[in-house]
Amino acid sequence: MKLGFIGTGNMAGAIMGGVIKSGLFKPEEIIGADLLEAGREKVKTLYGIHVTADNKEVVEKAETIILSVKPQFYESVIAEIKDVVKPEQIVITIAPGKTLEWLAKQFGKDVKLVRTMPNTPAMVGEGMTAACRNEFVTDEELEGAKKILSAFGKVEVVSEHLMDVVVSVSGSSPAYVFMFIEAMADAAVADGMPRAQAYQFAAQAVLGSAKMVLETGKHPGELKDMVCSPGGTTIEAVRVLEEKGLRSAVIEAMKACTDIAKKM
Numbered sequence: 001m002k003l004g005f006i007g008t009g010n011m012a013g014a015i016m017g018g019v020i021k022s023g024l025f026k027p028e029e030i031i032g033a034d035l036l037e038a039g040r041e042k043v044k045t046l047y048g049i050h051v052t053a054d055n056k057e058v059v060e061k062a063e064t065i066i067l068s069v070k071p072q073f074y075e076s077v078i079a080e081i082k083d084v085v086k087p088e089q090i091v092i093t094i095a096p097g098k099t100l101e102w103l104a105k106q107f108g109k110d111v112k113l114v115r116t117m118p119n120t121p122a123m124v125g126e127g128m129t130a131a132c133r134n135e136f137v138t139d140e141e142l143e144g145a146k147k148i149l150s151a152f153g154k155v156e157v158v159s160e161h162l163m164d165v166v167v168s169v170s171g172s173s174p175a176y177v178f179m180f181i182e183a184m185a186d187a188a189v190a191d192g193m194p195r196a197q198a199y200q201f202a203a204q205a206v207l208g209s210a211k212m213v214l215e216t217g218k219h220p221g222e223l224k225d226m227v228c229s230p231g232g233t234t235i236e237a238v239r240v241l242e243e244k245g246l247r248s249a250v251i252e253a254m255k256a257c258t259d260i261a262k263k264m
C-alpha cells in the first residue's frame with residue numbers, strides 16, 4: 001500500500017478523491033481505518049479503497065500514513081500506533097494546533113513527521129496545503145510528501161509558526177466562502193432567480209474572481225475598482241457592505257479562528 005489514512009471522514013475523503021482523480025495512486029494502493037463502520041463503508045463505496053477497523057493494520061501496510069482524526073483523538077491514536085511505526089515511514093498530520101514538538105513527544109521516538117494543513121477543495125483538485133517537517137525528514141522525503149499533497153492542489157512549505165494562520169486563511173476559509181455563496185444565492189432567490197441557477201451564478205462569479213487575483217497579479221482593491229462604475233450599481237453594494245462591516249467581520253472571524261487553532 002502506498003497511502004494509509006487513520007480516520008476516513010471529510011478531510012480524508014477529500015484527499016482520497018484528489019489523489020485518485022489525479023492518477024497518483026490507484027484505489028487498491030490506498031488503505032483507510034475508521035472507528036465507525038459507516039465511515040469505512042462510505043469511502044469503500046465512494047473511492048474503492050481497502051478499509052479496516054484496525055489502525056495498526058494501516059501502519060503495518062502503508063508507506064505513508066495520514067493521521068486524519070480530529071485533534072482531540074491524536075493523543076490516543078498515536079499511543080495506539082507508535083510501536084508499529086517504522087523509522088522509514090512518513091507520518092503526515094493534518095490537525096490544527098498539533099505542533100511537531102508535541103507530536104514527537106507523543107511518539108516518544110524518532111519518527112519522520114510532516115505537519116500539514118490542507119482544505120476540502122482537495123476533493124476537486126483545488127486544495128491549498130501548507131507543510132513543514134521535522135529534522136528526520138530528508139529533502140527527498142519532503143519532495144515525496146509534496147508530490148502527494150500537490151496531487152490534489154497547491155502546496156507550499158512554510159515555517160511552522162505560520163501554521164495557525166494557515167488554518168484560518170485556507171484550512172477553514174472554504175466554510176466562509178460557502179456562506180458567502182449561499183448568502184448571494186439567497187439574495188438572488190429573493191429577487192426571483194431559481195435557487196439552482198443562483199448557486200451557479202454566485203459560485204462561478206467567486207471562481208472567476210479568485211482566478212483573476214491569482215492570474216493577473218493585480219491588487220484585489222484594483223480589481224474591485226474595475227467593477228465599480230461611477231454612480232453605478234456595484235459601488236452601491238460596496239457602500240452597504242462597508243456599512244454592515246463585511247471586512248471587519250472577516251478579520252475578526254479569522255482572528256478567532258487562528259486563536260483557537262493556537263490553543264488546540
Ligand SMILES: NC(=O)C1=CN([C@@H]2O[C@H](COP(=O)(O)OP(=O)(O)OC[C@H]3O[C@@H](n4cnc5c(N)ncnc54)[C@H](O)[C@@H]3O)[C@@H](O)[C@H]2O)C=CC1
Pocket residue numbers: 006007008009010011012033034035036039055067068069070071073076077094095096117118119120171172
Ligand atoms: N474538514 C476540513 O475542512 C479540514 C479538516 N482538517 C483536519 O482533519 C482532521 C479530520 O477532520 P474531518 O475529516 O473534518 O473530521 P471527520 O469527523 O469528518 O473525520 C474523522 C474520522 O475519524 C474517525 N475516528 C475517530 N476516532 C478514531 C480512532 N480512534 N480511530 C480511527 N478513526 C477514528 C471518525 O469516525 C471520523 O470518521 C482533523 O484533525 C481536522 O482538524 C484539516 C483541514 C481541513
Ligand SMILES: O=C(O)[C@@H]1CCC=N1
Pocket residue numbers: 096167171172
Ligand atoms: O474546523 C476545523 O477545526 C478544521 C481545521 C481546518 C478546517 N476544519
